[in-house]
Amino acid sequence: AYRTDEGQPWVLPVVKKVEQMIANDSSLNHEYLPILGLPEFRANASRIALGDDSPAIKENRIGSVQSLGGTGALRIGAEFLRRWYNGNNNTATPVYISAPSWENHNSVFVDAGFKDIRTYHYWDAAKRGLDLQGLLNDLENAPEFSIFILHACAHNPTGTDPSPDQWKQIAAVMKRRCLFPFFDSAYQGFASGSLDKDAWAVRYFVSEGFELFCAQSFSKNFGLYNERVGNLTVVGKDADNVQRVLSQMEKIVRTTWSNPPSQGARIVATTLSSPQLFDEWKGNVKTMADRVLLMRKELRSRLEALGTPGTWNHITEQIGMFSFTGLNPKQVEYMIKEKHIYLLASGRINMCGLTTKNLDYVAKSIHEAVTKIQ
């Protein structure tokens, strides 16, 4: 989760404002939302992902399912794919997840019933960057119709995203080999500070004519973590297909949670549908993104100033909340035990944990770990 420079959770000012508006609106009640969610939320959420000028929206071939966070969107999408993709109830369709990825991806697709979950090459530990060739090879060799879970931006946990050119190469192979793109978009706006930039990959795939799913989370970019605000965007060939898909999504939702929670969706819908509040929100998002970018810049410059062995440009080249530092498990243990700095054994740090007050300490500690421990 995001932290301020004081190391505190941050409820976005626009969220506070909108919550007050909601509280003051006595016409609002707590009635059930429709099964697929709040209509104003669904439309706006998908619009944010696909862009105002999206051909798919213009052609009325998109659908949206309000979900319990990004996880809920992934799960509903996975349950639908297991029932209706590549034949009926074809649990044998391979599902490819990046190596590494968010650990819960695996569980989501296993519990949805898929029997063949594989990894695709992604992180090159030696060069501390994207293993593009490995990725492309996996795409070439994957069975037709395989499902690929793609991180739309700010790859979790590596922070390493394909460049636009690399995305184009990925898309070309996927199109030729009839592979299904399932995007996980948990950091739109939060990664670069720009909603459009962070949605480039998803929009490119849409412009290339793909049918796809995009699981969106508003936990980070709206700071609405515990309200569980998410959206599954469905892009199809035409309105008729999307309509039938949504009717089956309803059946899946009905036996999972019946209808989604209203509070978070109301906040997001109100914000996104008001030009003024929308601008305010974009400003809040940029505040968060900029702070993380600043911390990256400051950490890297300190490590370079200290002369810490190795190269540290990956700290600023990576994007989003997380960074794969390159520290090995022993060095991580040193950080935890001797320096009381908590990070994962993979060397992943949460950049949000950095503040102007602890930058020096963290940089020095990394320096010690790298120089003392091999």
Next chain:
Amino acid sequence: SSWWSHVEMGPPDPILGVTEAFKRDTNSKKMNLGVGAYRDDNGKPYVLNCVRKAEAMIASKKMDKEYLPIGGLADFTRASAELALGENSEVIKSGRYITVQGISGTGSLRIGANFLQRFFKASRDVYLPKPSWGNHTPIFRDAGMQLQAYRYYDPKTCSLDFSGAMDDISKIPEKSIILLHACAHNPTGVDPRQEQWKELAAVVKKRNLLVYFDMAYQGFASGDINRDAWAVRHFIEQGINIVLSQSFAKNMGLYGERAGAFTVICKDAEEAKRVESQLKILIRPMYSNPPVNGARIASMILNTPDLRKEWLVEVKGMADRIISMRNQLVSNLKKEGSSHNWQHITDQIGMFCFTGLKPEQVERLMKEFSVYMTKDGRISVAGVSSGNVGYLAHAIHQVTK
């Protein structure tokens, strides 16, 4: 071509169909008796005062929005368990239970269904009363379980087929799962009397069945939270370690906030810890952690003495209005000159009433009187008000005389 060319259009929701037809009707006297939510005497949704107060208190605390634990808000789950089991329950005192927050009743049922599918290896069979809430069957089916039924409702008397139920239940294979509605059976409104619950508990225990209670109307049925939880508590006292799903949608009017809970009564606290760990493993790949808003409101109400008192009064108020509408409907039918026995309307309890009306009569009510209900003759008493109960009685009499 599309990946989805072969995807069938899902069947239209029957209850939704009723509401759609109602909306299109231009008759000023129209009545929507399909609605599954409480309405006040003006036919409007009712936000409880204690809910508004709790919301104000929560807002003033300026809390953050950090993720809840996977199992939910602890103050909420603890209070939910105490509400269901009673504060003095030996189960609560010994800690031999685990309660996790669920997405209202549906989400809680689904967590339980998935848990049973994964860990209850003795049987795949879940026995539902005939009839049961329409969503029970698909929930358990999607979780990978098989559905069976036991006799429950007697359409000839519009009341409980107790001997049929006892007969069927006594023949259920050992270690099967049986689902029971704790109170205010949905859709019939027919509940066993306490003496009948005692016999049900005895036979269920004899057959060594796993008991799954669905309690969606505690307080909302009789107006008394302890009375409505009597069956649940009796079964536990008889040594039956039940699993339980609770909803706060109706009794706190928190419908869209999705506040619910799933409880497993265990052998001891140590077993409860192991069960908890597995429930979390089930929940995480579904939605990671639950929504905070409804749980915070419910927790504030249950844990703040003044608010809790106010809530008890308000939930009784809702229950009393429903009961009053039942009474008025019957007395109005008598005034209309109906010679039928309508006692089941006042014998039944909770939001719903199985009127006993036949499909043709339901059709006429819709076409000739703009009174809308589901084809099975089920009405939501919540949709009846002092302003329209007379009209309803008149309409029913016209199609049944």
